[in-house]
Amino acid sequence: MRVFSIGLVISGIHLSMPLLFAAYGGLVSERSGVINIALEGMMLFGAFLGVAVTFWTGSPWLGLAAGVGLGILLGALHGLLSITVRADQIVSATAINLLALGVTAALIPTIWGQPGVSPTVARIPPVVLPGLSDLPLVGEIFAELSILDYVGFLMVPVAFYVLYRTPLGLRLRACGEVPEAAASTGVDVIRTRYLAVLTSGALAALGGVYLSLVQVGLFQRGMTQGRGFIALAAMIFGKWRPLPILAASLLLGFADAFQFRAQAVGLPLPHDLLLALPYLVALVALATFIGRATAPGAIGKPYVKD
Amino acid sequence: MAGPDAVQAPEPAVRLRGIWKTYSGGVQANRGIDLAVRAGSIHGLLGENGAGKSTLMKVLFGLVSPTRGGIELSGRKVRFGSPADALEARVGMVQQHFSLIPDFTVTQNLILGNEPTTRFGRLALRAAAARIQELSDRYGFRIDPNARVADMSVGARQRVEILKILHRGAEVLILDEPTAALTPQESAELHGVLRTLREQGRTVIFISHKLAEVIDLCDRVTVLRDGEVVGEREIGPEHRGPGPDRDAVERDLARMMVGRDLPAGPGRPHAPGAPVLILSGATDGGALAPIDMEVRGGEIVGLAGVEGNGQNELIELILGIRGCASGRILLNGTDVTRWPVDRRLRAGIGHIAEDRQSAALVMSMPVAENALLGYQNQPRFHRRGRWLSVQRIRDFAAELVRRFDVRTPSVRVTASSLSGGNQQKLVVGRELARRPSLIVAAQPTRGLDLAATSFVHEELDELRADGRGVLLVSLDLTEIMTLSDRILVVSGGAMVGSARPSEVDEETLGLWMTRGRTDRTGSVEAAAT
Numbered sequence A: 001m002r003v004f005s006i007g008l009v010i011s012g013i014h015l016s017m018p019l020l021f022a023a024y025g026g027l028v029s030e031r032s033g034v035i036n037i038a039l040e041g042m043m044l045f046g047a048f049l050g051v052a053v054t055f056w057t058g059s060p061w062l063g064l065a066a067g068v069g070l071g072i073l074l075g076a077l078h079g080l081l082s083i084t085v086r087a088d089q090i091v092s093a094t095a096i097n098l099l100a101l102g103v104t105a106a107l108i109p110t111i112w113g114q115p116g117v118s119p120t121v122a123r124i125p126p127v128v129l130p131g132l133s134d135l136p137l138v139g140e141i142f143a144e145l146s147i148l149d150y151v152g153f154l155m156v157p158v159a160f161y162v163l164y165r166t167p168l169g170l171r172l173r174a175c176g177e178v179p180e181a182a183a184s185t186g187v188d189v190i191r192t193r194y195l196a197v198l199t200s201g202a203l204a205a206l207g208g209v210y211l212s213l214v215q216v217g218l219f220q221r222g223m224t225q226g227r228g229f230i231a232l233a234a235m236i237f238g239k240w241r242p243l244p245i246l247a248a249s250l251l252l253g254f255a256d257a258f259q260f261r262a263q264a265v266g267l268p269l270p271h272d273l274l275l276a277l278p279y280l281v282a283l284v285a286l287a288t289f290i291g292r293a294t295a296p297g298a299i300g301k302p303y304v305k306d
Numbered sequence B: 001m002a003g004p005d006a007v008q009a010p011e012p013a014v015r016l017r018g019i020w021k022t023y024s025g026g027v028q029a030n031r032g033i034d035l036a037v038r039a040g041s042i043h044g045l046l047g048e049n050g051a052g053k054s055t056l057m058k059v060l061f062g063l064v065s066p067t068r069g070g071i072e073l074s075g076r077k078v079r080f081g082s083p084a085d086a087l088e089a090r091v092g093m094v095q096q097h098f099s100l101i102p103d104f105t106v107t108q109n110l111i112l113g114n115e116p117t118t119r120f121g122r123l124a125l126r127a128a129a130a131r132i133q134e135l136s137d138r139y140g141f142r143i144d145p146n147a148r149v150a151d152m153s154v155g156a157r158q159r160v161e162i163l164k165i166l167h168r169g170a171e172v173l174i175l176d177e178p179t180a181a182l183t184p185q186e187s188a189e190l191h192g193v194l195r196t197l198r199e200q201g202r203t204v205i206f207i208s209h210k211l212a213e214v215i216d217l218c219d220r221v222t223v224l225r226d227g228e229v230v231g232e233r234e235i236g237p238e239h240r241g242p243g244p245d246r247d248a249v250e251r252d253l254a255r256m257m258v259g260r261d262l263p264a265g266p267g268r269p270h271a272p273g274a275p276v277l278i279l280s281g282a283t284d285g286g287a288l289a290p291i292d293m294e295v296r297g298g299e300i301v302g303l304a305g306v307e308g309n310g311q312n313e314l315i316e317l318i319l320g321i322r323g324c325a326s327g328r329i330l331l332n333g334t335d336v337t338r339w340p341v342d343r344r345l346r347a348g349i350g351h352i353a354e355d356r357q358s359a360a361l362v363m364s365m366p367v368a369e370n371a372l373l374g375y376q377n378q379p380r381f382h383r384r385g386r387w388l389s390v391q392r393i394r395d396f397a398a399e400l401v402r403r404f405d406v407r408t409p410s411v412r413v414t415a416s417s418l419s420g421g422n423q424q425k426l427v428v429g430r431e432l433a434r435r436p437s438l439i440v441a442a443q444p445t446r447g448l449d450l451a452a453t454s455f456v457h458e459e460l461d462e463l464r465a466d467g468r469g470v471l472l473v474s475l476d477l478t479e480i481m482t483l484s485d486r487i488l489v490v491s492g493g494a495m496v497g498s499a500r501p502s503e504v505d506e507e508t509l510g511l512w513m514t515r516g517r518t519d520r521t522g523s524v525e526a527a528a529t
């Protein structure tokens, strides 16, 4: 096995996808003016419920639906705390993150009778598109892609279109920049922000479901391992814009894939350094770019109607 | 009462009847205001800060609901629950503060809330931009619909704001102090735009506190003071050129605007000592023109001016918050031009900040800790090295509270639990405890009741008697007239006049303040010397 191969591409895509979903979740929420550092918790909850429902029903599709549904609920909770109650958005999100870590870990033994990890469940299978998977070279890649991978890649142009080419996107961005100005032209800031945060929860949970039901087919305690925060880094590194966020997610996902494969082939690099690689890349990316990143103007500021 | 002739007369585009507005805090911003605005005219609304101009126009725009009173548009009674209702009735308002999204293009800003779309729900940006271009050309706005607002000058943004309400179909345009942030050239350009609008039959209500431009631009002027109409004048071509007619109407309007009949303060002996503060040609290189001024020990120098004419910048320059680009600043004869804030304060400047709740106090901290602010590095509050001694801080605070009569149950309650007057006493006490040789007092009595106000005035007077220098910055001309030994007038970031209270009246000061630097500075300076 070599480090650089088709396998690297496949695992790179698989490792980028959860980041991409979660980062887009962050994008939608933050462009409307609501900080969402709860991506991590939303992912973890999504991953957990996805596996649990698949375990009970045998259907990963029901698991997928349940995970995303829970994400929407968490989005509603974050919205309630940060938009309606106008609690501190960081505190509200941190509460969700802590809750996710504790609740999911506590429920593993209750449901599966063993601590730390669930048994394996049915995964969301790759879709076989006859023409594509027969192609030389790239066929191998297509053979490994599930419907969620296609959804992920399709999400990029759709998000771009909605954000920049539709009234909804214009209003959403207006709410994130100068909500008072948006309100003065008749835009319902509260409703728009709720819509954004719900969508954000759905996307982040989808990232989690991808981790548990596409990649491994089980749930493990704390299995997101900070990917929600890496996604946040991808969003900032991508300057809150859809296309650069895609690039950032791929960069970080491929760094992770490289790290796995380098370990597998036994590259003469320290084990710890390799493990830390994706985080280091994120750190360097942020340190280099954060100064120039331009966040939405009203980000983190609760909107008060007068 | 209406005879047959009244029926014939054209209805005014806007008629406000008996508008009262009492805000929840109890402030009566409008007290029975009647106003009639002829269709197709530019109507000026003139008044000092706080006169109630913005409130009245917010009522007309549906942003504020009046406590009492009614609105008629061309004779039809209307009632607005929101700006959307007003826009529906073709009344639009450009607020005092910009309400554009800097990150958006002009087109995006103008269509927001009412977006045209093509099939597939896509924004019809190109068509919208073409329409906006056409509108801009028709009125000579010179606006590129595809430019990003953040990249535009302040003057251009102001025109975009107007374009925005025109685009919404406004026939009556309310502009709240639209020239406040503009350069003279930009103001002139805006005036041109407004005249074009008038020619096209639109009605403009123009709020301002600058006399000169109101006379240049408006057909009729209504003057507000303390929530009431104090007078109205028709302005004709004979008033616009320089001459006795113009001077008469200017004097008239200025008296209406500021005219309180309070006499100037009693002539105290004025025996100033050595200068404690000297500015020679000092400027920040931006908002301020090079400033020459001095404050001597044993005198109160009042700085008068309309809000936002450079007072804050000047204070920041003196304190060292704002860098000095050229010129020199001397404190007690020492050149402090390059000194940081902290060092200047230690060298003897006290500062009573204008906004006590955000700049002088930390509202969520106890009174005792607020009393410490600025002294935290002094060894007398330390024990065993640099650890703060809670007991010494409380003792110090208790002493301040006693000496300056701050009404508080204890020094442990938060500053936010004190009334405004007691908060200010705490700030004044803290700054005076520094024993400064110069105190910069920025609107030290704003929002205070009479008792607290006279407390502050007495303290300033005592400093003066003690041979210290006081720079009193205030928007309240009466306060300036009663307390000051000398008065400086600032306008547009430059000193435009200087006088002793015995030599001027409030009208004259009002004239100097409101004419600004742009118009006929020469005559202002002539009057000052």
Ligand SMILES: Nc1ncnc2c1ncn2[C@@H]1O[C@H](COP(=O)(O)OP(=O)(O)O)[C@@H](O)[C@H]1O
Pocket: B023, B024, B025, B027, B028, B029, B047, B048, B049, B050, B051, B052, B053, B054, B055, B056
């Ligand atoms: N939202 C508000 N709540 C309470 N008081 C207000 C409010 N807005 C304005 N005021 C007060 O009403 C008075 C008139 O203010 P305003 O209409 O803004 O005057 P102007 O525009 O002539 O400067 C002032 O004393 C001001 O402090």
Ligand SMILES: [Mg+2]
Pocket: B053, B054, B055, B096, B176
């Ligand atoms: Mg106003």
